Amino acid sequence: MIRLRNTLTQSKEALTPLEPGRVRLYVCGVTVYDHCHIGHGRVMVAFDVLSRLLRHEGLKTFYVRNITDIDDKILERAGDKGIPYERLTEGMIESFQGDMAWLGVQPPDVEPRATEHIQEMVALIERLLVKGVAYEAGGDVYFRVRSVPDFGALSKKELDELIAGSRVEVNPKKRDPLDFVLWKAASDTDAGFPSPFGKGRPGWHIECSAMAMRYLGDLLDIHGGGEDLVFPHHENERAQTLAATGKPLANLWMHVGFVTMKDVKMSKSLGNTVYLRDLKASYHPEALRVALLSTHYRSPLDFSFELVENTGRALYRFYLARARQEARLRSGQGGKGRTKEARALKEEFLGSLKDDLNTPRAIGAIFKTLGLLQEKPGVDEETYKELLGLYKEADEILGAFGLEPCAFLERIESAFFKEKRLDQGTLQELVRARELARGQKDFQRADAIREQVKGYGVLLEDTPEGTLVRLDV
């Protein structure tokens, strides 16, 4: 049983799919007018983990994540750059997909684009017009918010209080200041699509309802996105779908908390953003992924480079311990039989994830296996097999902890040597020279070499098997 917190009811609920064994999942993706920052990355990773977990639990999951490729910001940005908006969005979609691949986010089953579903949106708007809950005004079409009695249920807002606190400039075309636009008229020179209401483009909210309904039907099991989408975006999606179909679009609404920088929300409009693409050069994607999952998805995550560095260090230690354990087993040295503990950790891992995606606790369980590996003689073959099962599960669901230790270490090392401008050949020579000096008990020279190499961030450890090169990551 998977339990998830529902924004609508403000409590954890057992996930009970509409159709047994199948889950319909829709997540609001990105508006492609700029590159993705860490906040986007967090949401995508969170729902990536959710979809992986659902599938791991044997639920056939159909995951739809949209791309908003037409809106005011896009047109504005393209205008600033003096390029057609399609060129801007194509470039940003490519950038987005590159970032997601780097982060290990699996593609959704369908990634619909707004511009390719104008027909569905127009049809839905027409439905709303027929029902009398929408009206045309000067080429625009608006949705009558007051036609939905429980408007505000999702975001816990009272209509009248919204008006009181409203800072929106009044649009004279609206009959009620809270009404939102379903279709926006375009001038002759503006980008736009033909429609029965005239040339124009869809409002932001209608696209998600239309595309969700197109691919998943009138009612979803789970609809998710960032916390800032609760109001107005999801509230409006819910209202318009409810008005059109009598169904509230989704049974369960999930929202991911913000990424902050020094406790202030990271947002494009505030300019305190760190883009995913800027992290690619310096960090292993697994370090960022684990860092993003080390805080529960609903809590704010205060981002810092230190956080990623610390996580990278912990991962390095993790893979080193595994490499050592594997070396022990290869050389035929047995360890302790700890299968009971290993199984308990495995249960803790999966149980945590099934309880509202408690990734921090699940990650804690993974790190607890380190204690088993590193305690005196390590573990025996059977126990390690059990642990490998856990790591495989972590790889499948979290998309982390499942690499071949050597693969991870080599990747870290190659990046390291590239960055530090110390080539491996020179290092090997120094290590040989030092071993020679040590053999002659010339410890002064040996220590000097160790110091020299340390300047490059390389640590030399003397072990019975010879010199071990370790990186100060």
Add this chain to the structure above:
RNA sequence: GGCGGCAUAGCCAAGUGGCAAGGCAGAGGUCUGCAAAACCUCUAUACCCCGGUUCGAAUCCGGGUGCCGCCUCCA
């Protein structure tokens, strides 16, 4: 102003009624030519404050305080 959320060690972060996970950082010890790594031990008499419920609360209830977010495009 309205609504929502959060407050756990130096830092990050679990824990939702029964001895306070885990990570990072730090201290001491074992080991070592010296180190490092690893291991062992230690690092919150205690979970923002004040009341209450209970045999028992970080955990439930009431009242404060502080921080954050939404109410406007935003993941």
